[in-house]
Amino acid sequence: MAFVSPIVSDKTRERTRQRVQDQLESNSKDWANSIFKWMLFLTLVFSLLVLMILLATVITGSYPLFSERIGSFLSNGFTTKSATRGVFQGLRGTFWIGICVICFAFPVGIAAAIYLEEYATDNWFNRLININIRNLAGVPSVVYGLLGLAVFVELFDGVVGVPTKTLGRTTIAGGLTLAVLSLPVVIITASEAIRAVPTPLRQAAFGVGATKSQVIRSHILPHAAPGIFTGSLLSLARALGEAAPLIVVGAVSGRLGPTTGLFDPSQLGERFTAMPMVITAFVGQPGEQWRPLASAAIVILLLVVLGFNVAAVLLRNRFEAKREG
Amino acid sequence: MLVDPDARILEGTSSRRAKEVAIKLVTQIAAALSLLVTIAIIGTLFYRAIDFVATLANPSEADVENAGVPLSLDLLWSNGQWAPRFTRFDIKTLVVGSLIVTAIAMMVAGPLGLGAAIYLSEYASSRARRFLKPILEVLAGIPSIVIAFFALRFISPQIVQRLFDTASQNLLAAGLGVGLLTIPLVASISEDALRSVPNSLREASAGMGARKMRTTLSVVTPAAVSGLVAAGIVGVSRAIGETMVVFLVAGGGGNSAQFTANPLEKGSTMTAAMASQASGSDNIITEIAAGSLYFVGAVLFVTTFLLNILADRIVRRYREKY
Incomplete structure (x- = not known):
């Protein structure tokens, strides 16, 4: 049509064509893009660097002590001198706290996850439980300590152990506090694992006449086991590294009463300490001579906690490989 | 209502049904426990926090004596x-x-x-x-x-x-x-x-x-x-x-x-x-x-x-x- 002038002149069009062609054919580096990418990468490298420095600090710091007296460091308990002090009571406390978490948080958490994923219908009560669990997972750990102090400590004051001596501040009170703390995380991870079980698997089991509980036991749980197991181990690792709730519940950082063996269950009714508490005590000591003890105790705690983490990931990979194989 | 007698097999025995109900109930209680945790946290925290504030606002003579300073x-x-x-x-x-x-x-x-x-x-x-x-x-x-x-x-x-x-x-x-x-x-x-x-x-x-x-x-x-x-x-x-x-x-x-x-x-x-x-x-x-x-x-x-x-x-x- 005669009225329409071309939007761009032939000259402009030619120039644009040339520039696009240059762009497409050029080998010049896109600097802004590269710098942006490398800056993002450096944020990750920073985290890695922090990890390396941290591990290097504690490992080199603990080396003199480990090379000198690793045996007595593991088997000795509380003494006032840094040269003879060990972490045995901390190990014992952490062991029994772990048992408490496994015995209380795991079964309750997994059962709750089964209910939420397999039985629960969409009504206000179940929605409330769901919201509640997500919120519980975000409650600061020190608040769980207050719960433990107000509920478990007072509950066990006089029921287990000698009341006048322990005031209820016993291993089982600390263990139950940390079990309650890990409960929401266990429920959330177990729910995710159960949700990931394909529906046809359920339908097939129902189709051959299995009842709901049989479907859960024979199909859903075995299929979801790797995920449940991984999540539970991770939450156990988290619980064993917690110090704040134990301080509030009343773990001891100094002298402890009679020395029972590592596996003696009577420890449940006694006053207690745990590895994170022992480390807190070492770190809080002003003298230079306590540094190697703090580093060494941290190395032991990290071995336990990161060991659980690695074990969780490895087991998950192995389960998954088996299922596919 | 099941009319066909053969279909009653699908209903299962009463003991089997009781077991199903029991299992569901156990898991339901476990889920409800999480609510109990929240209630316990809120209950203990607020009960004692309010008690603390109330004591500051309205101290008894014993409270003031224990604290050693006037409370408000x-x-x-x-x-x-x-x-x-x-x-x-x-x-x-x-x-x-x-x-x-x-x-x-x-x-x-x-x-x-x-x-x-x-x-x-x-x-x-x-x-x-x-x-x-x-x-x-x-x-x-x-x-x-x-x-x-x-x-x-x-x-x-x-x-x-x-x-x-x-x-x-x-x-x-x-x-x-x-x-x-x-x-x-x-x-x-x-x-x-x-x-x-x-x-x-x-x-x-x-x-x-x-x-x-x-x-x-x-x-x-x-x-x-x-x-x-x-x-x-x-x-x-x-x-x-x-x-x-x-x-x-x-x-x-x-x-x-x-x-x-x-x-x-x-x-x-x-x-x-x-x-x-x-x-x-x-x-x-x-x-x-x-x-x-x-x-x-x-x-x-x-x-x-x-x-x-x-x-x-x-x-x-x-x-x-x-």
């Missing part, structure tokens, strides 16, 4: 000191301390967590992700007491004290330590948000001729912004609730802290004050001082609770969007 609600906002053993309950000392530590922590965790998340979600190949993601997972698995040691023995002397003239315990070093702990959380929620942005948006942007950086900054990040905000809120909630780093590094030990707005000074936070008071619990303390523990706990719980609810709402909304 003014104590919660005067003196510029938090020292329950000496009946000093200036809550703004702790709130400002918490705000300083949280702000510093988020200055560390915000950019570093977000940067790592963008790299993992937009740039890293799936091979690289397999190697890089565990860095954050291991960092997330480090107990906070270990970070506390690191902050006190490395960050404070090697970084903070070289740059500033300050004591080895200060709020800045504590904030940096808390920031390290918060990075993995911020990174993981941010990455989820970025990955939930549909690929069609990225493809459309690339089709318009935008380069990767332009696509990331102008298309993907804005599309994920609600999730990124949620990551920030959860990070703040985590930083406010962190205890051990602040307890050992901020310098509020001995259960007393002065009001300060200077991050280079010693200070205390809500969490550190609780740990500090509880760790001295073998000593004889007044009943009113014991009540202050629950009061601070209640303030902390309400703060983090509101933040978590807010973040949860935002996350749900963006999940629905895509």
Whole structure:
């Protein structure tokens, strides 16, 4: 049509064509893009660097002590001198706290996850439980300590152990506090694992006449086991590294009463300490001579906690490989 | 109503049905237990916190005699000191301390967590992700007491004290330590948000001729912004609730802290004050001082609770969007 002038002149069009062609054919580096990418990468490298420095600090710091007296460091308990002090009571406390978490948080958490994923219908009560669990997972750990102090400590004051001596501040009170703390995380991870079980698997089991509980036991749980197991181990690792709730519940950082063996269950009714508490005590000591003890105790705690983490990931990979194989 | 006699087989025996009901009931009780935990937390915290405030407002003669000083609600906002053993309950000392530590922590965790998340979600190949993601997972698995040691023995002397003239315990070093702990959380929620942005948006942007950086900054990040905000809120909630780093590094030990707005000074936070008071619990303390523990706990719980609810709402909304 005669009225329409071309939007761009032939000259402009030619120039644009040339520039696009240059762009497409050029080998010049896109600097802004590269710098942006490398800056993002450096944020990750920073985290890695922090990890390396941290591990290097504690490992080199603990080396003199480990090379000198690793045996007595593991088997000795509380003494006032840094040269003879060990972490045995901390190990014992952490062991029994772990048992408490496994015995209380795991079964309750997994059962709750089964209910939420397999039985629960969409009504206000179940929605409330769901919201509640997500919120519980975000409650600061020190608040769980207050719960433990107000509920478990007072509950066990006089029921287990000698009341006048322990005031209820016993291993089982600390263990139950940390079990309650890990409960929401266990429920959330177990729910995710159960949700990931394909529906046809359920339908097939129902189709051959299995009842709901049989479907859960024979199909859903075995299929979801790797995920449940991984999540539970991770939450156990988290619980064993917690110090704040134990301080509030009343773990001891100094002298402890009679020395029972590592596996003696009577420890449940006694006053207690745990590895994170022992480390807190070492770190809080002003003298230079306590540094190697703090580093060494941290190395032991990290071995336990990161060991659980690695074990969780490895087991998950192995389960998954088996299922596919 | 089953008419066909053969169909009754499907109903099963009554003992089998009873077993089914019992199993369901057991799991239901387990789920309901989580509600009980919340009720117990709210119940104990608020019952004792209200009791504490009521005692301050309306002290009996015995309370005043025990405390040794006149009691009134003014104590919660005067003196510029938090020292329950000496009946000093200036809550703004702790709130400002918490705000300083949280702000510093988020200055560390915000950019570093977000940067790592963008790299993992937009740039890293799936091979690289397999190697890089565990860095954050291991960092997330480090107990906070270990970070506390690191902050006190490395960050404070090697970084903070070289740059500033300050004591080895200060709020800045504590904030940096808390920031390290918060990075993995911020990174993981941010990455989820970025990955939930549909690929069609990225493809459309690339089709318009935008380069990767332009696509990331102008298309993907804005599309994920609600999730990124949620990551920030959860990070703040985590930083406010962190205890051990602040307890050992901020310098509020001995259960007393002065009001300060200077991050280079010693200070205390809500969490550190609780740990500090509880760790001295073998000593004889007044009943009113014991009540202050629950009061601070209640303030902390309400703060983090509101933040978590807010973040949860935002996350749900963006999940629905895509």
